Amino acid sequence: MILTDPRFALLRQLTAFGLFLLIWEAAGRYELINPLFVPSPSRIGASLYELFADGRIWPHLEATFTAALVGLALGIIVGIVLGVVAALVPPIAELVEPVMTLLNAIPRVVLAPLFVIWLGIELASKIALAFILVAVVIFFTVYGGIRQVDRKLVERIVTLGGSRWDLVRHVYLPSVAAWVLGNLKVAVGFAFTGATVGEFVGASRGLGYLLSFAQSTYNAALMFALIFLMMVVVLLIFAAAGRLEKFLLRWQ
Amino acid sequence: MSLVGPSGSGKSSLLRAVIGLQKPLAGTVDPGVKPSEIGMLFQDDALLPWKTARDNVALGLGFRGCAQKSALVQADYWLDRLGLAGFEHRYPRHLSGGQRKRVALAQVLAQMPKLLLMDEPFASLDAIVRARVIQDVASLVEEERISVLLVTHDLEEAISLSDRVYLLSQGPRARITQVYDVPIPRPRDPVKARVHPSFAPLYEKLWNDLSHEVAFDQRAEAAE
Incomplete structure (x- = not known):
């Protein structure tokens, strides 16, 4: 139902985006990606927070x-x-x-x-x-x-x-x-x-x-x-x- | 009166020349009334989609110098007469085909034309809506004593609505080949007119003559 119902499209998109961020964060913490080129979402968030x-x-x-x-x-x-x-x-x-x-x-x-x-x-x-x-x-x-x-x-x-x-x-x-x-x-x-x-x-x-x-x-x-x-x-x-x-x- | 004839005989071009949308290649057009006293109803309702039914009807009145408030009052009157009370604030997209046609008719009639040109105005409507709109048009033009020049492919429509039907030959340079007087008395209901004793014989004659025109054209094409 939730996987196919068009009314839950936004929920599905948000879930997929959240999963993507989680994987990205985990990859950053376990040093699978170089933070010099691709910093983790938490680091980006911190940068954004500092700006404001x-x-x-x-x-x-x-x-x-x-x-x-x-x-x-x-x-x-x-x-x-x-x-x-x-x-x-x-x-x-x-x-x-x-x-x-x-x-x-x-x-x-x-x-x-x-x-x-x-x-x-x-x-x-x-x-x-x-x-x-x-x-x-x-x-x-x-x-x-x-x-x-x-x-x-x-x-x-x-x-x-x-x-x-x-x-x-x-x-x-x-x-x-x-x-x-x-x-x-x-x-x-x-x-x-x-x-x-x-x-x-x-x-x-x-x-x-x-x-x-x-x-x-x-x-x-x-x-x-x-x-x-x-x-x-x-x-x-x-x-x-x-x-x-x-x-x-x-x-x- | 109605104009019938084969496709390409120039029926629509004639109407466009009468109202000034097209210049005749030769000669002049004398409609017998001032240009501002001529109204035209097209096959497509051609209502402005961004204006409500009421504003569409009031539009032409504004062009003729009518004050906005008075134009809107008149628009409401004509929409009411055409059975559209309560639909004044609807946009064309939210109206049915028959309702849009009635709005287009109200738009033209609100200008009180002395001569109304109609270019296959009912062709896009389904049979039942078409019959009802035709009845309304017939009664309104009779009440308002408006002369009508109708172009149509539908011979039944031509006979039931007109006092006189003109048959055009094949174009280019088409000419009137036959004139038929319709002996059905007025006031007339165009639906009931179809069962009048003189309807069927006139229809048959008109059909035979029109078929002859089309066949003549095909023979001429084959000879070329």
């Missing part, structure tokens, strides 16, 4: 969050505006689409060193990287989405006497909202990737900076602790994004 206990983590969390969330917001706004304009005004599409295609073709994190040179090692370069990662994804979501909008809905608005602005307001923008919300989790992931990689390349604070510091001091426990922390943070944001999506797309 002495309050060191807060300025770093604040820096990463600020960069990721500002980059996310700007990326969504600019991506939507460019996507809508390009889809509705073909001459603009001729200019914007090739640039976006080029940006999409390269691994955009390679721009991180350039942003550090242009904008310095403070917050701006991290925001810029998070922004560019998010804006390209949102642009293609919106641009492609609007071009595939249900023609029947468009004709419905036209036959009811709606203007071009009515079309944008009642058909295109709600469609865009649905597509953007559907891609919000991807965008959140990109925003945190941008912020962290930016900090990794050159920063004075942030989770990426701490990761870089842990790497340079061969502190694997700290690295694991930071990776775990980022996973938890992003999962919490995913949950919030999921709730927002469920509320705003309740008509689906």
Whole structure:
């Protein structure tokens, strides 16, 4: 029953994860794995506790969050505006689409060193990287989405006497909202990737900076602790994004 | 009145030209009323999925300059008339096919059109729902004295609903080949109209003429 019933799926997953941690811990204690490379879960937990206990983590969390969330917001706004304009005004599409295609073709994190040179090692370069990662994804979501909008809905608005602005307001923008919300989790992931990689390349604070510091001091426990922390943070944001999506797309 | 004819004869294109969704390749279209007095009911209900039934109905009224509050009152009135009282706040996804069709009808009728274009509007409904929706449509357009131009493949539907049926030849460049007056008196119940003595002979004639058009087209294709 418990092994097959879908209602107990979470319980099964938690049990499996707990077992995995136990085996990992035991392997560490019996020196089956080298703690220099793979520290035991208890050592990682202790590292995480220290980060919060002495309050060191807060300025770093604040820096990463600020960069990721500002980059996310700007990326969504600019991506939507460019996507809508390009889809509705073909001459603009001729200019914007090739640039976006080029940006999409390269691994955009390679721009991180350039942003550090242009904008310095403070917050701006991290925001810029998070922004560019998010804006390209949102642009293609919106641009492609609007071009595939249900023609029947468009004709419905036209036959009811709606203007071009009515079309944008009642058909295109709600469609865009649905597509953007559907891609919000991807965008959140990109925003945190941008912020962290930016900090990794050159920063004075942030989770990426701490990761870089842990790497340079061969502190694997700290690295694991930071990776775990980022996973938890992003999962919490995913949950919030999921709730927002469920509320705003309740008509689906 | 109804337009029937083989597939590809341009029935739907004609309706689209009348309402301005498509420009005719040549000539002009004079529907006899202002564009704002024409309503169109499509085969797909094409309701905005993110708006409730009430908001969907009120939408067109807003386009015509009606204040939001008044538009919502009128939307409630039309939903009530179409038997959808209590469903005002449902989203299209949470309505049945017949209910969605009624909302689409309420959306069009709320604009008080003088000419209603219907492009196979009942094709997607199952038989029982279809009969009931057709009855409602027939009684509403009679009460509101709305002229209707119906495009359909269903000859029974064409005869039971219309005063006159036009048969189109095969396209391209289709033309009207026959006109049939339907001698079934009004007010008329489209379901009961099917047992009127003049129904079966008219159906047979229409069917034979339509079959002739289709066969003619097949012969022309074979000759090519």
